[in-house]
Amino acid sequence: MSENKRFIVSSSPHVGSSLFTRRIMIHVCIALTFCLIAGVVLYGFYSLFLVLLAVFSAVGAEALYCVIAKKPLTIWDASAIVTGMIVGLNLPPTAPFYVPIVGSVFAIMLVKMLFGGLGKNFANPAATARVFLLLAWTTKMTAFINPLDYAGGKVTAGDFFSFRFIVDFADKANYVTGATPLATIKSDALAGATTTNVDLLDLLLGTTGGSIGEVCAVVILFAALYLIILKIIDWKIPVVYLASCAIFTLIFYKNGWNYILPNLLSGGILFGAVFMLTDYSSSPNTRWGAVIFAAGAGLITMLIRRYGGMNEGVSFAILLMNLLVPLIDKACRPKAFGYKKPPKAKKEKEVKA
Numbered sequence: 067m068s069e070n071k072r073f074i075v076s077s078s079p080h081v082g083s084s085l086f087t088r089r090i091m092i093h094v095c096i097a098l099t100f101c102l103i104a105g106v107v108l109y110g111f112y113s114l115f116l117v118l119l120a121v122f123s124a125v126g127a128e129a130l131y132c133v134i135a136k137k138p139l140t141i142w143d144a145s146a147i148v149t150g151m152i153v154g155l156n157l158p159p160t161a162p163f164y165v166p167i168v169g170s171v172f173a174i175m176l177v178k179m180l181f182g183g184l185g186k187n188f189a190n191p192a193a194t195a196r197v198f199l200l201l202a203w204t205t206k207m208t209a210f211i212n213p214l215d216y217a218g219g220k221v222t223a224g225d226f227f228s229f230r231f232i233v234d235f236a237d238k239a240n241y242v243t244g245a246t247p248l249a250t251i252k253s254d255a256l257a258g259a260t261t262t263n264v265d266l267l268d269l270l271l272g273t274t275g276g277s278i279g280e281v282c283a284v285v286i287l288f289a290a291l292y293l294i295i296l297k298i299i300d301w302k303i304p305v306v307y308l309a310s311c312a313i314f315t316l317i318f319y320k321n322g323w324n325y326i327l328p329n330l331l332s333g334g335i336l337f338g339a340v341f342m343l344t345d346y347s348s349s350p351n352t353r354w355g356a357v358i359f360a361a362g363a364g365l366i367t368m369l370i371r372r373y374g375g376m377n378e379g380v381s382f383a384i385l386l387m388n389l390l391v392p393l394i395d396k397a398c399r400p401k402a403f404g405y406k407k408p409p410k411a412k413k414e415k416e417v418k419a
Contacts, residue, residue, distance in 0.1 A: 091144035097289035105278035109159035117154030120166035124150030127174040152192035155279025189388035210275035247332040248377035260321035269331035310364025334380035355398035
């Protein structure tokens with residue numbers, strides 16, 4: 067063989083990729099920024115303040131943990147920024163300043179770093195933090211306001227830059243919306259209505275009450291397309307999750323066809339499907355495992371929405387399915403190439419004397 071044609075022997079992996087952790091996280095940050103911009107336009111500058119508080123708290127918590135544990139600083143991979151942004155975007159635009167701080171510290175310190183850091187956490191840190199915040203401050207986490215009304219120049223600089231919620235949800239009677247879309251869907255379903263009085267255009271554009279980053283469906287779908295085209299996330303999990311939610315809507319709701327789009331476009335289903343269910347470390351590693359994981363999350367989401375005591379169930383569904391991922395991976399473990407199951411040993415027949 068000539069010297070120009072040599073075989074290179076090396077250990078696995080043999081297939082490389084231009085994607086590495088920091089680049090992946092930066093692309094996710096860009097996609098989340100689309101949702102953040104929509105939230106700021108809809109609810110004002112205070113929404114940006116809450117998300118920034120969550121981000122700085124997440125980065126600070128990870129840096130502090132590394133210093134205390136005497137480990138190399140890991141904040142440069144930008145994963146803490148992603149966690150902080152997701153925590154902040156999951157908050158209502160009326161949350162007091164301490165809520166994003168506590169949520170981010172909980173997500174980073176207790177869910178991520180105590181279990182070994184990025185890639186070793188048992189559940190999605192942001193989803194777990196949201197469940198914790200819902201249990202700790204239920205009223206504050208379910209208090210929503212109407213978006214800013216730009217029609218006819220009604221929005222002033224004072225409205226846009228208002229910090230009236232920074233300490234607590236003051237003047238609640240003046241700022242709380244009527245029923246949110248999820249509350250309307252819930253009440254209509256309990257009343258046995260064959261349709262729900264929710265405006266789909268409001269859900270698409272985000273002109274309704276809800277969490278900062280979850281209300282504008284058009285922007286979330288655009289962010290999903292961005293991440294799928296760049297192959298940052300696998301399309302199977304979001305698609306199977308949405309299909310599962312649609313199927314179980316048909317099963318659980320009277321005349322469920324009229325409830326599919328209102329359910330899919332309201333609350334955190336789209337946001338959770340794109341940014342939380344697709345978390346690398348807390349989702350299955352196999353194709354069929356991903357399908358089971360996403361379908362199970364859809365089932366739990368719709369069970370909570372239809373029969374549970376809360377209007378929303380996305381974060382609870384994600385957390386519960388995260389806990390089942392090791393079992394799913396074990397059940398869906400692929401066989402090694404060329405492996406054949408050994409034949410059963412034949413029992414020797416006893417010969418009667």
